[in-house]
Amino acid sequence: MSRPLRIEYSDAWYHVMNRGRRGEKVFSDPKDYHLFIELLQESARMWNVRVAAFCLLETHYHLLVQTPEANLSRYMRHMDGVYTQRFNKVHSYDGPLFRGRYKSILVDADAYLLQVVKYIHRNPLRVGCVKDLEAYKWSSHIGYLSHGQKWSWLHKEFVLSMICREQRGQRVAYERFVSEEDEDIFRIYDSSKWPVILGSERFIQWVKEKFFPRIYHPEIPDSRVLAPDVETIKEMVCKEYGIHMGALLKAQRGRFNEPRSVAIYLMRELRHATLDEICDTFGMGKYSSASSAVIRLKAQMA
Numbered sequence: 001m002s003r004p005l006r007i008e009y010s011d012a013w014y015h016v017m018n019r020g021r022r023g024e025k026v027f028s029d030p031k032d033y034h035l036f037i038e039l040l041q042e043s044a045r046m047w048n049v050r051v052a053a054f055c056l057l058e059t060h061y062h063l064l065v066q067t068p069e070a071n072l073s074r075y076m077r078h079m080d081g082v083y084t085q086r087f088n089k090v091h092s093y094d095g096p097l098f099r100g101r102y103k104s105i106l107v108d109a110d111a112y113l114l115q116v117v118k119y120i121h122r123n124p125l126r127v128g129c130v131k132d133l134e135a136y137k138w139s140s141h142i143g144y145l146s147h148g149q150k151w152s153w154l155h156k157e158f159v160l161s162m163i164c165r166e167q168r169g170q171r172v173a174y175e176r177f178v179s180e181e182d183e184d185i186f187r188i189y190d191s192s193k194w195p196v197i198l199g200s201e202r203f204i205q206w207v208k209e210k211f212f213p214r215i216y217h218p219e220i221p222d223s224r225v226l227a228p229d230v231e232t233i234k235e236m237v238c239k240e241y242g243i244h245m246g247a248l249l250k251a252q253r254g255r256f257n258e259p260r261s262v263a264i265y266l267m268r269e270l271r272h273a274t275l276d277e278i279c280d281t282f283g284m285g286k287y288s289s290a291s292s293a294v295i296r297l298k299a300q301m302a
Contacts, residue, residue, distance in 0.1 A: 004104070005225075006104070007197075007211050008067065008071070008073065010069065011066060011068055012067055012072070013113060014066075014072055015063070015119075015198070016063040016104045016105075017060060017062050018060060018080060018099070018101075018103065019060040019098065020097060021096060023059055025058045026098065027057070028058075031090065032090070033138045035087065039086070040063075043078055047075040048068055048069050051063065051065050051153070052155045053120045053139075053156075055123045055138070055139040055141075057123060057124070062119075064117060080097075080102060084096065105195060105196065105197070107198050108199025108200055110203070111200040111203065112185070112198045112199060113159065114159065114177070115182055115185040118177065119182070119185050121133065121139055121141040124139065143156060144156050144159075145174070145175065159174075195225075207226065208227075212226040212228070224271060224272055228270065228271075230271070230273075233266045237262050237263045243259055248260045248263050251284070256296070256300075261297040263282075264282060265294050275290045
């Protein structure tokens, strides 16, 4: 199994989800739900993680968390591992409970945090568990509407302040906000492949520049999303060689255009671009020309 991409830094926000193996239940009865929620509180204190939203459904869970100490991997290893142990003990089971590693989406708080809260809290409606959100007991939605001290562990004040600045009107504003479906966010989550990063172009570019050199690895397919785009590759090659962009498009029979070959090689190596994409970018008529350029440069580097 390929390794998942993990981008970790202080105060990062994540939408985290995991499912039972083979679609099996991870919550069989009310005791299981209570067990997981207790573990959420316990683990949040232990690992200094802020849980802003959650929704537990029979076969999977959704979490929205912030990690002041950049420790999502350790926190989730603890959550999934300890819950599996406790679930198996209660039900006299053995073996793995979840289908594998958890999924996580890095969330741009400024652009998408509220939409993710809405998506998580509206899940019971979308899957048909209830017709009224307040009737569903196993999510943090009721915590957002409550003034009770038992919900003091939930990191909801930050989210509520984003919806309404005045504390007095926050819960009414939240209830109105979550009652309205957001087609854009549900369209993103309804796609066959979830994004690795959910954010504005500016945020995604910041993540690429900060983390690509450290995180990129051939065994982590999703790390390719952090790779520089084609134009950036071309611009950097031109800057390094002190040439104009047009020089990358010139190909002369029998002459080795090193900058052009370097740009082609980087497209193939970093972006895993297809030969078709390389041909389109550099005006090549044959796939063999693109392949030969990569092979020649590798020989030159060796």
